[in-house]
Each structure stands twice: as structure tokens, then as C-alpha cells.
Amino acid sequence: MSTRPLSVAVVGAGPAGIYASDILSKSGLDVSIDLLERLPAPYGLVRYGVAPDHPRIKQIIVALYKILQRGGIRLIGNVEVGRDISVAELRQHYDAIVLATGADTDAELDIPGIDALESFGGADFVSWYDGHPDHPRTWDLSAREVAVIGVGNVALDIARMLAKHPEDLMTTEIPANVVEGLAASPVTDVHVFGRRGPAQVKFTPLELRELGKQPDVDVTVDEEDFEYDAGSEAALRASNQQRQVVKALEGYAMQEPEDLTASRTIHIHLFEAPHAILLDEGGHVRGLRTERTRLNGDGSVSGTGVFRDWPAQAVYRAVGYAGSPIEGLPFDAQRRVVPNEGGRVIGEDGTPLTGVYATGWIRRGPVGLIGSTKSDAQETIGNLVADAQAGLLHADDETQVGHEAVVALLEQRGVPYTTWQGWELLDAYERRLGEDYGPVQLTSGERRERERVKVVSREAMTAISRGADAPADPVALIGRPDPARLPARLRHLLGR
Structure with missing residues (x-):
């Protein structure tokens, strides 16, 4: 031995x-x-x-x-x-x-049109807004109406990040290139689609409740999307968490129309299975076609043959990750x-x-x-x-x-x-970027400090971790956004 x-x-x-x-x-x-x-x-x-x-x-x-x-x-x-x-x-x-x-990587979704230019994988989008060093610095955010396929927490994250006003992200570690991209977004409506009902969605209660707490963003659910069969009732009896999810969904459905005044809305649609991504003559996304489903008695669903087309200029699939x-x-x-x-x-x-x-x-x-x-x-x-x-x-x-x-x-x-000591150097560097940024003002008027600003470039991350000088790459280091690329309503965040 x-x-x-x-x-x-x-x-x-x-x-x-x-x-x-x-x-x-x-x-x-x-x-x-x-x-x-x-x-x-x-x-x-x-x-x-x-x-x-x-x-x-x-x-x-x-x-x-x-x-x-x-x-x-x-x-x-x-x-x-x-x-x-x-x-x-x-x-x-x-x-x-x-x-x-x-x-x-993203799990596959085999429907017509899935390979369109404006059809995105949720994992790729998450990597972009989280500043992953191996992903592009830019993202196409030109769509006014967006479809998100999936009813898990990743789908909620994507919908929330698309609809949320950048002012309310400025206290986080979000990189400046992401702020600039989101600030230029014209989005007004984000539609989240699930093929089954409220008793089967995979949201967690906390994530779902927090979705409705964003300033100037409404969340809606159609009252017609609340159906339960024996399998659904059994699932609700067995899970307090699922009962809380249903309660939160019902709360969004019971809102009065006159109270929905936000400039952006997240719409949650249940019993709508994705059927095809619709393209215009130039091959660009113009909508999503879904098939209405119905419960089979055991919590599963089948198609009804009733289709609906939803306007959208971009589609995100959040149907799971894959190894x-x-x-x-x-x-x-x-x-x-x-x-x-x-x-x-x-x-x-x-x-x-x-x-x-x-x-x-x-x-x-x-x-x-x-x-x-x-x-x-x-x-x-x-x-x-x-x-x-x-x-x-x-x-x-x-x-x-x-x-x-x-x-x-x-x-x-x-x-x-790199080593653990190198990570501690990079961690301290990102925290200093946050301190140097100074306090930021939310849409509520509250001012807060930033804990850190994430370094995005692999080259910069590696250099800092190895004790070398960070490369002089303003796009890569992501310290402060370029005021010239931000709309006037956000320039106050930089004191410009």
C-alpha cells in the first residue's frame, strides 16, 4: 500500500x-x-x-x-x-x-423556426447579462414584444431582466455593457408560455412573488388559465410550495384592469404549447404560434387543435439546461x-x-x-x-x-x-470598482452603494488574478458605462 x-x-x-x-x-x-x-x-x-x-x-x-x-x-x-x-x-x-x-448549454426545442436569427437560447442570454467571459459583449434587444418559452425560474429571470428598468439594476454587479444594452431596449410586453397548468409550473413562490414587485412593470395572468384535474388536485395537496405558486398566480389574475398602468407588462400564459416560430419574408421572427392544451385527468395535457398567433420580434427558449x-x-x-x-x-x-x-x-x-x-x-x-x-x-x-x-x-x-489567491485579488478588484462607482439612485429615489462591478474580459480576469496590470480595454473591464451611449434618463446615475 x-x-x-x-x-x-x-x-x-x-x-x-x-x-x-x-x-x-x-x-x-x-x-x-x-x-x-x-x-x-x-x-x-x-x-x-x-x-x-x-x-x-x-x-x-x-x-x-x-x-x-x-x-x-x-x-x-x-x-x-x-x-x-x-x-x-x-x-x-x-x-x-x-x-x-x-x-x-440550452436543451433543444424542436419546432419550426427555432433556428431564426432572433430565436435565442435562455442559457446564452443569462451568460450575456451575467458577464460570462466567453460570450459576446452585445445582444440584440430591438424587440418591442418578446416571447419566452418555459415556466421555470430561468424563464422568470429572463422575463424580469427584459422588462426591468436598468435604473433598478444599477446597485448590482451587472456589467456596464449589459446596462447599455437594456437601457436602449424598446420592450413593452414580455409573454411567458407554459404548455401545462398552474399546478404543474416549476416556478418557486419567492421568484414568482418578486416578479410583481418591480417598479413600472405589471404582471398578468388570464383567468381562463386556471383549470385543475384530479392529477392537479393531487399535486396541490402534496405540495405546499405548489399551493403558494398557484396563490401567487391567482393574485395576478385577480388584479383590476385600471390598476395595470405600467409601461411594461409580463404576461404569463398557461395551457399554451409552442408550435412554431413565425417568420417574415426576410426570415426574421414576427411571432409565436401556440396550440391550446387541455388536462387529461392525470396532470398531463394534450393538444386541442386550437392555435393562436402571438406577435413577437424575439423568442427565448428556457426549457432547461443540458450538459x-x-x-x-x-x-x-x-x-x-x-x-x-x-x-x-x-x-x-x-x-x-x-x-x-x-x-x-x-x-x-x-x-x-x-x-x-x-x-x-x-x-x-x-x-x-x-x-x-x-x-x-x-x-x-x-x-x-x-x-x-x-x-x-x-x-x-x-x-x-489562476489560484485561490488570484481569485482573492480579482474579488478585491471588483469590489473596488463597486466602491469607485459611488452611490446610485433607484426609480424610487432611494440611493444605494454598489457592492461590486464584475470584470468581464477573460484576459483582464486572468491578468488581475496573476498580479499583472489589467489590460486597458474599457469594453472588457466594464467599470462605468459610457454616458454617450445611455439615454438622458440614465445619465443622472453617472452624475453627467
């Missing part, structure tokens, strides 16, 4: 990877853990998948920060597996690897996950790959919240520990195993990797 610590690489520094690393570090094994992340910054979808106006959800970062801050888990950022280092090399240099790469394949590992293209049993990755021959594990959304698909992610990590790490205790994991060649070997390989290849 080897006397050295077990050497483990966890791939992906989002919640799944950090929780798995934390559980492994407390497992009782003598273990050395490297946490590899393809971006220069940690936290995954908490940093790049949560709308900037949800600070309570972003408090998850505080818990993740404490895990990494205490030491014992070494962050190696700005390293993409498959580009900078291969899976085969990871397996050579570590006794075990744990995949926690999540789900980073991406990892070169050198098996992938279930239908479920968009790495095939596994209890977190042990299964090879093409149906047997477990020794020392290869998966956790989080790349293991089970994009369902569940933080609690599910922790449960996943417990099972996966439990199986890794069992395999280690059974003597299955230690590599034979001890001279090539571990952190030093991998860092030497990255340096030899000129990969500008």
Missing part, C-alpha cells in the same frame, strides 16, 4: 465541485485535492447563472467562499479539460477524478449526462471506469436545487472513499502523481492558470 496521500482532481468549481471537495476533505482519508475550473473565477452557475438582482441566492457564494478560504483544497482556474489538459493526462496524474462540470460531452469520457447524448451508477462513471462496456466519478448536473441532469447537489456529492464521494479503502485507486507510478506534476505540465505548456 502507498503511504502518500490520495491525489484527487475535481473538475468544475461550481457548487457541485466545491461541495464534493468539502465532503472529501472531511472524509477521514489522507487526501490531496485539486479543484480545476475552466474560468479564471470559481462558483460556476452561482456567478454566471443567477440573475444579478438576486443577492439572496448569491449568498450561496459566502458559504462556498468559506469552504475554499480555509485551505486544503487548491483551486487551479483558467484550465479547460480537453483543451489545456486531457482526461487521459488527469487519469495519469491523479488517483481519481470527480467530474462536476454541470450543464452549460456537454467531455472528450475522452463516455456521454449519454439523449440524457446529456455522463453515464454513471451512484456517481461511478460507466464505460462503454457497461462497467465502472476505475477512479472516475461524477456529481451534480453532469451526473443527474439539470434538476434540483442546492440540497440535491449536496446529496449527490455525499453519494459520489461515499463511493470514492469506499473504492479507496478497498485499495482500488492508488496509481502505480508515484513520481508522476499529484498537484506538482500537473502544475509543472501547465507551466510547460504556457497555460496562465
Whole structure:
């Protein structure tokens, strides 16, 4: 038996990877853990998948920060597996690897017109407004009427971000290029479509209630969209959360018409299944066609053959996230996950790959919240520990195993990797940008400070993290918006 610590690489520094690393570090094994992340910054979808106006959800970062801050888990950022280092090399240099790469693309929606220029994936839009370094800095926001397909929280985030006035986002970490894009948007109506009824939507009560608290934005639901069958009634009896969702939807439906005076409106439509995106002669989006559905008795729905066309100049699909394949590992293209049993990755021959594990959304698909992610990590790490205790994991060649070997390989290849200390430098830099910005005024007249402004450029993020001078790129660094590109109503935010 080897006397050295077990050497483990966890791939992906989002919640799944950090929780798995934390559980492994407390497992009782003598273990050395490297946490590899393809971006220069940690936290995954908490940093790049949560709308900037949800600070309570972003408090998850505080818990993740404490895990990494205490030491014992070494962050190696700005390293993409498959580009900078291969899976085969990871397996050579570590006794075990744990995949926690999540789900980073949009699930497909197969309807006519889905490939139109103004048909967007929700995940791409979220990445844009969250300042993801690998996504374009600009976004087409020329539509007055927008259709959003989906009835989960991501659909609500997209609808809210499209309808919300930029003044009320200025206290967040939102990058300035996003502010400029949203400020120029002429949007008046955002329509959210779900194919089933109120007892089946996937909104959470808090998200749904907060939707109606935005200044100068109304939320409406048609009274005709409240139908329940036996399956719906059973679902409501079984879930207090779903009952709260229905109550919130009913509250929006019961509003008096004379009270709906906002300049922008979010319309929630239920029992409307997307059928086709309608295009004009030039191939641009002009609307969405839906088919009215009806309940079947068990909570499922069927089409009625009744169609309706809704005017829209842009369509966003928010029908779920999907995982991406990892070169050198098996992938279930239908479920968009790495095939596994209890977190042990299964090879093409149906047997477990020794020392290869998966956790989080790349293991089970994009369902569940933080609690599910922790449960996943417990099972996966439990199986890794069992395999280690059974003597299955230690590599034979001890001279090539571990952190030093991998860092030497990255340096030899000129990969500008980042570290936890580098993240602390970048974190402090973004906080200083927020302090330097000064107080901003909301539409209510209230003035607030900004906690941070997010740096967008990968080059800038990497340079700051490595202690170098940030590149002089005003579009990339995103400190303050260019007043010349903002309408007069927003220039007061800059004191211009």
C-alpha cells in the first residue's frame, strides 16, 4: 500500500465541485485535492447563472467562499479539460477524478423556426447579462414584444431582466455593457408560455412573488388559465410550495384592469404549447404560434387543435439546461449526462471506469436545487472513499502523481492558470470598482452603494488574478458605462 496521500482532481468549481471537495476533505482519508475550473473565477452557475438582482441566492457564494478560504483544497482556474489538459493526462496524474462540470448549454426545442436569427437560447442570454467571459459583449434587444418559452425560474429571470428598468439594476454587479444594452431596449410586453397548468409550473413562490414587485412593470395572468384535474388536485395537496405558486398566480389574475398602468407588462400564459416560430419574408421572427392544451385527468395535457398567433420580434427558449460531452469520457447524448451508477462513471462496456466519478448536473441532469447537489456529492464521494479503502485507486507510478506534476505540465505548456489567491485579488478588484462607482439612485429615489462591478474580459480576469496590470480595454473591464451611449434618463446615475 502507498503511504502518500490520495491525489484527487475535481473538475468544475461550481457548487457541485466545491461541495464534493468539502465532503472529501472531511472524509477521514489522507487526501490531496485539486479543484480545476475552466474560468479564471470559481462558483460556476452561482456567478454566471443567477440573475444579478438576486443577492439572496448569491449568498450561496459566502458559504462556498468559506469552504475554499480555509485551505486544503487548491483551486487551479483558467484550465479547460480537453483543451489545456486531457482526461487521459488527469487519469495519469491523479488517483481519481470527480467530474462536476454541470450543464452549460440550452436543451433543444424542436419546432419550426427555432433556428431564426432572433430565436435565442435562455442559457446564452443569462451568460450575456451575467458577464460570462466567453460570450459576446452585445445582444440584440430591438424587440418591442418578446416571447419566452418555459415556466421555470430561468424563464422568470429572463422575463424580469427584459422588462426591468436598468435604473433598478444599477446597485448590482451587472456589467456596464449589459446596462447599455437594456437601457436602449424598446420592450413593452414580455409573454411567458407554459404548455401545462398552474399546478404543474416549476416556478418557486419567492421568484414568482418578486416578479410583481418591480417598479413600472405589471404582471398578468388570464383567468381562463386556471383549470385543475384530479392529477392537479393531487399535486396541490402534496405540495405546499405548489399551493403558494398557484396563490401567487391567482393574485395576478385577480388584479383590476385600471390598476395595470405600467409601461411594461409580463404576461404569463398557461395551457399554451409552442408550435412554431413565425417568420417574415426576410426570415426574421414576427411571432409565436401556440396550440391550446387541455388536462387529461392525470396532470398531463394534450393538444386541442386550437392555435393562436402571438406577435413577437424575439423568442427565448428556457426549457432547461443540458450538459456537454467531455472528450475522452463516455456521454449519454439523449440524457446529456455522463453515464454513471451512484456517481461511478460507466464505460462503454457497461462497467465502472476505475477512479472516475461524477456529481451534480453532469451526473443527474439539470434538476434540483442546492440540497440535491449536496446529496449527490455525499453519494459520489461515499463511493470514492469506499473504492479507496478497498485499495482500488492508488496509481502505480508515484513520481508522476499529484498537484506538482500537473502544475509543472501547465507551466510547460504556457497555460496562465489562476489560484485561490488570484481569485482573492480579482474579488478585491471588483469590489473596488463597486466602491469607485459611488452611490446610485433607484426609480424610487432611494440611493444605494454598489457592492461590486464584475470584470468581464477573460484576459483582464486572468491578468488581475496573476498580479499583472489589467489590460486597458474599457469594453472588457466594464467599470462605468459610457454616458454617450445611455439615454438622458440614465445619465443622472453617472452624475453627467
